[in-house]
Amino acid sequence: MARALTLDRYWSKVEVCGPDECWPWTGGTKAQGYGIFFVQHSRWKGKRWVGAHVFAYILATKEDVPDRRDPPHYGVLHRCNNPPCCNARHLYLGTAVQNSADMLAAGRDVGKRRLTAQDYDDILARTEAGDRIKDVAEAYGVNASHVSNIKAGRGRRPPK
Ligand SMILES: [Zn+2]
Numbered sequence: 001m002a003r004a005l006t007l008d009r010y011w012s013k014v015e016v017c018g019p020d021e022c023w024p025w026t027g028g029t030k031a032q033g034y035g036i037f038f039v040q041h042s043r044w045k046g047k048r049w050v051g052a053h054v055f056a057y058i059l060a061t062k063e064d065v066p067d068r069r070d071p072p073h074y075g076v077l078h079r080c081n082n083p084p085c086c087n088a089r090h091l092y093l094g095t096a097v098q099n100s101a102d103m104l105a106a107g108r109d110v111g112k113r114r115l116t117a118q119d120y121d122d123i124l125a126r127t128e129a130g131d132r133i134k135d136v137a138e139a140y141g142v143n144a145s146h147v148s149n150i151k152a153g154r155g156r157r158p159p160k
Pocket of ligand 1 (some may be wrong): 021082085086087090
């Protein structure tokens, strides 16, 4: 895990607001307003820059995040469309499948989708991160009961 000093330094750069509000990053940023944070973390060998929102997501969920060089492409997405935001409740691990699921949820297609294995993992991660079952179900175009089954470990993970 990250060392206490690192955590202190991290949170000193986040403007922590209400639980449902955006928590803007006040440190350095990259293109498009994504915060960047220099960190030494047992997850990575040595020190490196990570996206501030990616670090927030890792702290909140202890999930592994795909290791890519460019913060906007880490796969951690903002539900609030606010790049500097570091409120883990506004973040989720996104994929190409995820993005199309979000578009489905936006209302173009009301049919129920078949979930992929990646969807299944993402749903599990989001419910564990504290997302509401109703919100997750909407995002993936499935019934809430399906999401609660996955959360409870009763769902069947689809084959790859
Ligand atoms: Zn936000």
